[in-house]
Amino acid sequence: MDELKQLSAQMLSALDEEMRAVLKMGxxxxxxxxxxxxxxxxxxxxFAPVTxxxxxxxxxxxxxxxxxxxxxxxxQAVPAAAAVEMxxxxxxxxxxxxxxxxxxxxxxTLWKIWGMEQAINSGDALFALxxxxxxxxxxxxxxxxxxxxxxxxxxxxxxxxxxxxYHDMDFETRNTVxxxxxxxxxxxxxxxxxxxxxxxGGMIAGANAETIAHYANFGLNLGLAFQIQDxxxxxxxxxxxxxxxxxxxxxxxxxxxxxxxGLSQSKPLQTLYQSAVDDAFVGRAIEFLDEVEARQxxxxxxxxxxxxxxxxxxxxAPTGDxxxxxxxxxxxxxxxxx
Amino acid sequence: MDELKQLSAQMLSALDEEMRAVLKMGxxxxxxxxxxxxxxxxxxxxFAPVTxxxxxxxxxxxxxxxxxxxxxxxxQAVPAAAAVEMxxxxxxxxxxxxxxxxxxxxxxTLWKIWGMEQAINSGDALFALxxxxxxxxxxxxxxxxxxxxxxxxxxxxxxxxxxxxYHDMDFETRNTVxxxxxxxxxxxxxxxxxxxxxxxGGMIAGANAETIAHYANFGLNLGLAFQIQDxxxxxxxxxxxxxxxxxxxxxxxxxxxxxxxGLSQSKPLQTLYQSAVDDAFVGRAIEFLDEVEARQxxxxxxxxxxxxxxxxxxxxAPTGDxxxxxxxxxxxxxxxxx
Numbered sequence: 001m002d003e004l005k006q007l008s009a010q011m012l013s014a015l016d017e018e019m020r021a022v023l024k025m026g027x028x029x030x031x032x033x034x035x036x037x038x039x040x041x042x043x044x045x046x047f048a049p050v051t052x053x054x055x056x057x058x059x060x061x062x063x064x065x066x067x068x069x070x071x072x073x074x075x076q077a078v079p080a081a082a083a084v085e086m087x088x089x090x091x092x093x094x095x096x097x098x099x100x101x102x103x104x105x106x107x108x109t110l111w112k113i114w115g116m117e118q119a120i121n122s123g124d125a126l127f128a129l130x131x132x133x134x135x136x137x138x139x140x141x142x143x144x145x146x147x148x149x150x151x152x153x154x155x156x157x158x159x160x161x162x163x164x165x166y167h168d169m170d171f172e173t174r175n176t177v178x179x180x181x182x183x184x185x186x187x188x189x190x191x192x193x194x195x196x197x198x199x200x201g202g203m204i205a206g207a208n209a210e211t212i213a214h215y216a217n218f219g220l221n222l223g224l225a226f227q228i229q230d231x232x233x234x235x236x237x238x239x240x241x242x243x244x245x246x247x248x249x250x251x252x253x254x255x256x257x258x259x260x261x262g263l264s265q266s267k268p269l270q271t272l273y274q275s276a277v278d279d280a281f282v283g284r285a286i287e288f289l290d291e292v293e294a295r296q297x298x299x300x301x302x303x304x305x306x307x308x309x310x311x312x313x314x315x316x317a318p319t320g321d322x323x324x325x326x327x328x329x330x331x332x333x334x335x336x337x338x
Numbered sequence: 339m340d341e342l343k344q345l346s347a348q349m350l351s352a353l354d355e356e357m358r359a360v361l362k363m364g365x366x367x368x369x370x371x372x373x374x375x376x377x378x379x380x381x382x383x384x385f386a387p388v389t390x391x392x393x394x395x396x397x398x399x400x401x402x403x404x405x406x407x408x409x410x411x412x413x414q415a416v417p418a419a420a421a422v423e424m425x426x427x428x429x430x431x432x433x434x435x436x437x438x439x440x441x442x443x444x445x446x447t448l449w450k451i452w453g454m455e456q457a458i459n460s461g462d463a464l465f466a467l468x469x470x471x472x473x474x475x476x477x478x479x480x481x482x483x484x485x486x487x488x489x490x491x492x493x494x495x496x497x498x499x500x501x502x503x504y505h506d507m508d509f510e511t512r513n514t515v516x517x518x519x520x521x522x523x524x525x526x527x528x529x530x531x532x533x534x535x536x537x538x539g540g541m542i543a544g545a546n547a548e549t550i551a552h553y554a555n556f557g558l559n560l561g562l563a564f565q566i567q568d569x570x571x572x573x574x575x576x577x578x579x580x581x582x583x584x585x586x587x588x589x590x591x592x593x594x595x596x597x598x599x600g601l602s603q604s605k606p607l608q609t610l611y612q613s614a615v616d617d618a619f620v621g622r623a624i625e626f627l628d629e630v631e632a633r634q635x636x637x638x639x640x641x642x643x644x645x646x647x648x649x650x651x652x653x654x655a656p657t658g659d660x661x662x663x664x665x666x667x668x669x670x671x672x673x674x675x676x
Binding site for chain 2: 094124128152158162
């Protein structure tokens with residue numbers, strides 16, 4: 001794990017510096033920028049500097065590691081890494097409004113402090129700024145044609161993300177959702193951005209089309225495995241490790257993969273999910289899910305996507321310490337308990 | 339006006355075709371795209387095709403006319419025109435949520451029909467799609483470096499737009515706003531996008547930096563004159579022509595330029611604006627505004643910006659029927675009664 005640790009430390013430091021530059025952190029700015037600094041975890045609600053855990057940074061790490069492993073200079077990929085991390089953060093600002101979420105990373109969400117109206121607008125600003133981050137690729141010597149292609153793929157990914165979010169919200173209003181529809185939804189909501197991240201690294205390294213496609217498919221399958229694992233942890237995870245109650249995904253009747261399996265196989269679960277949630281709800285739901293082996297089926301899906309991810313990563317033929325770090329990152333993500 | 343009419347007809351037809359292609363109108367799509375078709379005025383709330391007045395299209399016209407008048411092929415500018423019109427429409431979707439607006443162009447706003455959550459997400463999708471529209475410049479033979487620069491300026495403009503919207507919402511919570519602050523706000527909310535439009539036309543035509551700067555300043559001053567004129571029409575406009583009650587801007591205590599002048603000059607108006615709105619409110623407010631010649635002062639500002647706009651347009655040295663059309667469009671906008 002030494003390669004991953006060492007490269008991560010350097011890369012995440014460069015990422016942080018880049019994002020702070022684009023978001024004018026440390027410059028004299030008004031609340032327009034400062035609300036974004038709060039969301040990024042750099043200041044508190046009174047705009048005093050703080051240090052807050054700001055998420056796993058998986059996407060930007062994937063970009064820089066892939067670029068490095070594909071024989072490129074990862075420092076050229078820093079603007080793309082900043083762009084994707086800022087895009088991810090923009091989507092969190094709007095998701096928190098759309099999902100009526102009060103807390104994010106242990107703190108009040110932006111809209112809870114400054115109101116829904118300003119939060120929509122702050123998200124829009126961060127969306128635009130993420131594009132400006134990507135536009136800095138040329139300053140690092142990346143060619144104009146690669147920059148335009150990167151920007152096109154970036155926005156195609158944004159469209160896929162919003163399409164995934166559209167379906168996620170639409171599913172909440174529906175009684176039945178098929179497993180196929182669900183996989184299409186999480187492809188948009190989670191997997192395309194990981195796919196785009198791995199793809200960007202290959203593109204900026206100047207890899208050939210076939211290699212870039214392998215990196216993209218590696219990210220896509222990693223994203224699908226990651227999301228389904230998230231669904232499993234959301235029901236059977238160790239609360240002490242995940243930090244959130246396993247009850248939440250069940251008591252909110254969230255349509256995750258194990259639940260969709262369960263609903264398609266178990267009459268008692270169907271009946272239960274049509275009733276109101278009471279104290280016995282979570283226990284009984286898990287009992288019915290276990291009866292039809294919903295967990296095992298979801299785990300088999302995770303294993304299939306994981307194997308595909310590893311196969312594509314192998315076919316992309318990464319090299320050096322970047323190769324070691326990429327495989328380590330993949331294994332860490334696929335065996336996580338939280 | 340023949341040049342303006344003829345060129346407009348061709349250009350707006352090409353614009354419409356381009357936007358429909360980017361937004362997959364006529365293809366088999368789900369509600370994700372169809373909600374956007376509704377907002378664009380192409381279908382009704384049941385997704386049946388309709389023809390609806392879709393706004394003045396000033397911004398895309400400015401782009402294509404400027405490109406043409408600067409010696410370029412305006413058809414190369416169509417992707418940029420589509421991008422800016424789609425960006426403008428994205429901002430309307432989010433503004434309508436932020437301003438709690440029920441109606442837009444005589445129809446229910448997107449969020450009133452499909453809910454705030456889906457409307458935020460639809461706006462985000464249109465924002466991403468507007469970038470994809472711009473990215474099509476290269477398909478029309480525009481060079482990659484020009485395309486990257488266009489995209490950078492496009493996103494810098496988006497940041498300025500959201501900054502203007504931030505200040506507009508912030509002003510509503512404040513008792514005093516200076517005229518300087520107000521002009522800075524409308525620069526962001528209105529003028530930068532007109533400036534960017536005129537600039538894009540020059541850039542795509544391959545004009546030199548000085549000419550592009552003149553076009554940008556032409557658009558900027560035109561935008562400022564346009565917005566202040568809008569403020570004047572919002573109070574003293576002919577209701578029969580503007581289609582909205584003059585009372586609205588006053589009875590909502592909107593901080594427009596004539597009102598800010600009035601508040602800085604008239605003690606009685608200050609006192610009135612601290613009281614609740616009753617039946618006599620609008621009449622008395624206009625009386626106090628007239629006493630300090632708030633309308634005349636605002637009109638003088640409009641005249642100053644108009645003259646600057648004309649001066650920069652002249653200095654940009656446009657040619658041919660594009661020149662005639664640009665001056666006609668400018669005069670039409672600056673002498674409008676609605």
